Amino acid sequence: MKIGIIGAGSIGLLFASYLSKAFPVTLYTKTSEQAAIINQNGIYLQEGNAQSRFSVRALPISKWAGIEELTIIAVKQYQLHSILHQIASLEFNPQNLLFLQNGMSHLKLLKNIPAANIFVGSVEHGASKVNTYTVSHNGKGAINVALFRGAVERIKEFAEVCAAIHFPITLKDDYYRMLINKLIANAVINPLTAILQVKNGELITNTFYFAAVKKLYLEITFILNLEDPIKQFRNVLRICKKTGNNRSSMLKDLEAGRRTEIDAILGFLIEEAGIQQKTASNIESYYYIIKGKEKDRRGS
Amino acid sequence: MKIGIIGAGSIGLLFASYLSKAFPVTLYTKTSEQAAIINQNGIYLQEGNAQSRFSVRALPISKWAGIEELTIIAVKQYQLHSILHQIASLEFNPQNLLFLQNGMSHLKLLKNIPAANIFVGSVEHGASKVNTYTVSHNGKGAINVALFRGAVERIKEFAEVCAAIHFPITLKDDYYRMLINKLIANAVINPLTAILQVKNGELITNTFYFAAVKKLYLEITFILNLEDPIKQFRNVLRICKKTGNNRSSMLKDLEAGRRTEIDAILGFLIEEAGIQQKTASNIESYYYIIKGKEKDRRGS
Numbered sequence: 149m150k151i152g153i154i155g156a157g158s159i160g161l162l163f164a165s166y167l168s169k170a171f172p173v174t175l176y177t178k179t180s181e182q183a184a185i186i187n188q189n190g191i192y193l194q195e196g197n198a199q200s201r202f203s204v205r206a207l208p209i210s211k212w213a214g215i216e217e218l219t220i221i222a223v224k225q226y227q228l229h230s231i232l233h234q235i236a237s238l239e240f241n242p243q244n245l246l247f248l249q250n251g252m253s254h255l256k257l258l259k260n261i262p263a264a265n266i267f268v269g270s271v272e273h274g275a276s277k278v279n280t281y282t283v284s285h286n287g288k289g290a291i292n293v294a295l296f297r298g299a300v301e302r303i304k305e306f307a308e309v310c311a312a313i314h315f316p317i318t319l320k321d322d323y324y325r326m327l328i329n330k331l332i333a334n335a336v337i338n339p340l341t342a343i344l345q346v347k348n349g350e351l352i353t354n355t356f357y358f359a360a361v362k363k364l365y366l367e368i369t370f371i372l373n374l375e376d377p378i379k380q381f382r383n384v385l386r387i388c389k390k391t392g393n394n395r396s397s398m399l400k401d402l403e404a405g406r407r408t409e410i411d412a413i414l415g416f417l418i419e420e421a422g423i424q425q426k427t428a429s430n431i432e433s434y435y436y437i438i439k440g441k442e443k444d445r446r447g448s
Numbered sequence: 449m450k451i452g453i454i455g456a457g458s459i460g461l462l463f464a465s466y467l468s469k470a471f472p473v474t475l476y477t478k479t480s481e482q483a484a485i486i487n488q489n490g491i492y493l494q495e496g497n498a499q500s501r502f503s504v505r506a507l508p509i510s511k512w513a514g515i516e517e518l519t520i521i522a523v524k525q526y527q528l529h530s531i532l533h534q535i536a537s538l539e540f541n542p543q544n545l546l547f548l549q550n551g552m553s554h555l556k557l558l559k560n561i562p563a564a565n566i567f568v569g570s571v572e573h574g575a576s577k578v579n580t581y582t583v584s585h586n587g588k589g590a591i592n593v594a595l596f597r598g599a600v601e602r603i604k605e606f607a608e609v610c611a612a613i614h615f616p617i618t619l620k621d622d623y624y625r626m627l628i629n630k631l632i633a634n635a636v637i638n639p640l641t642a643i644l645q646v647k648n649g650e651l652i653t654n655t656f657y658f659a660a661v662k663k664l665y666l667e668i669t670f671i672l673n674l675e676d677p678i679k680q681f682r683n684v685l686r687i688c689k690k691t692g693n694n695r696s697s698m699l700k701d702l703e704a705g706r707r708t709e710i711d712a713i714l715g716f717l718i719e720e721a722g723i724q725q726k727t728a729s730n731i732e733s734y735y736y737i738i739k740g741k742e743k744d745r746r747g748s
């Protein structure tokens with residue numbers, strides 16, 4: 149099974165290095181320069197003190213023709229539009245597409261994609277990009293995948309091979325529930341840690357921050373009409389504790405002057421609130437604060 | 449007219465130096481050491497590149513007997529309790545007391561004070577304490593004073609002398625309106641600048657921050673039942689622009705690891721919201737965030 153991976157960020161590089169153990173992988177990069185560097189160097193995967201090198205073929209994204217049996221789309225939600233445009237203009241419809249974006253706002257974009265089978269996934273691995281061809285695997289976590297539209301067979305075969313190479317993928321029945329679980333944790337942890345400039349664990353060890361966490365969580369449950377808000381809240385607390393020493397991706401994005409995924413996370417919730425004519429006071433204000441900080445950092 | 453000033457922070461030192469031009473001033477300090485240092489050095493007032501020295505008598509607060517005709521209480525709201533306790537235990541009731549605290553939560557504490565005349569004031573001068581006996585006067589602003597209880601004559605005489613020494617005091621008819629105007633500006637500018645870590649002006653130049661300003665302001669108008677919210681909002685914007693290059697006192701307090709005045713400002717609004725059974729989502733969350741940051745900085 150040939151695999152295409154679009155996007156050479158931390159998740160794209162992580163998938164490319166692991167999957168190259170079992171599949172012929174082509175990694176599609178934003179620029180030709182990036183592709184050339186990866187073709188020359190391979191991909192270096194750092195895990196603790198160990199470093200392994202993987203040979204992966206890289207091509208610029210303009211060369212992607214959707215011919216691989218499975219293409220994994222590992223770009224940020226806000227970079228998705230141009231990919232979708234490219235899919236629509238392909239000569240042949242791609243067979244299997246797996247989308248790994250955070251948040252929920254990409255779902256409405258996937259409805260009209262001309263592909264046989266579409267899957268969505270949520271990645272809980274901790275990874276950070278060290279340079280163009282090097283990724284640091286900071287923490288092992290789950291990869292959950294669910295069918296969004298079409299048939300599930302090919303992804304089952306894919307998941308079986310992934311298990312054999314110790315890169316396990318768990319198939320889930322309900323893509324909405326799977327993504328909403330990740331969204332809830334992201335919507336609480338990411339904006340607050342980015343605003344407070346603290347590690348994930350401080351959200352629960354500082355009693356005042358924890359009070360702000362609870363207020364935000366209540367707004368989220370109200371908008372999402374959660375069936376079992378207490379169980380879900382325990383899941384958020386579990387993630388805060390487990391990743392207590394980590395800086396969230398949104399905090400790191402702001403610190404590095406990068407664009408955050410706030411639109412895919414709180415932006416989605418604000419849209420949902422609007423549809424249901426509910427108010428989302430904290431969510432809206434935190435959204436504005438993050439957007440303002442993005443503007444502040446990127447502008448300066 | 450003998451003047452007592454309680455509190456040798458930036459405002460206490462500023463008042464002591466100016467008023468010593470026309471009145472015999474006794475400055476009451478928290479500790480005997482502070483008093484000894486001020487008695488030895490005098491008070492240095494820095495204005496731009498100029499520095500002037502003023503001889504002021506200083507005594508520790510335990511020596512205050514309320515015998516001056518006017519005592520100005522220039523401590524933070526959260527330091528007020530011990531002063532009020534001392535007033536209640538004085539041999540003679542003091543004649544004229546002027547309270548300069550920010551916010552509104554001190555008003556309910558003033559109701560039962562055994563003094564002939566009680567005044568409240570709001571200070572818009574910019575001042576920062578350089579060391580125990582030196583204050584930097586960063587920006588001239590208004591001092592507004594209004595009667596809280598009793599007769600107004602003595603403060604009128606006082607204000608006339610202050611005008612003559614170019615330390616103008618404006619008498620206001622309505623203490624509630626006077627303090628609420630200051631509170632509104634403080635409640636918008638202080639928490640947001642402290643959370644965002646920006647100068648006052650950025651609240652209006654960054655369009656996303658400005659959206660957060662407006663949401664917070666709407667909650668405040670709702671709780672305070674403002675008659676003319678648009679006029680009041682223009683006042684807030686005017687202050688943001690006028691003090692655009694300043695870092696707010698709350699931002700500076702957090703940066704220095706000091707306690708902030710959040711209880712007197714947002715704490716008061718949360719109490720008001722509770723009395724009126726109104727929700728104050730943003731106000732509550734910002735309150736928790738500032739309290740959490742206080743804990744974070746002071747603890748570390």
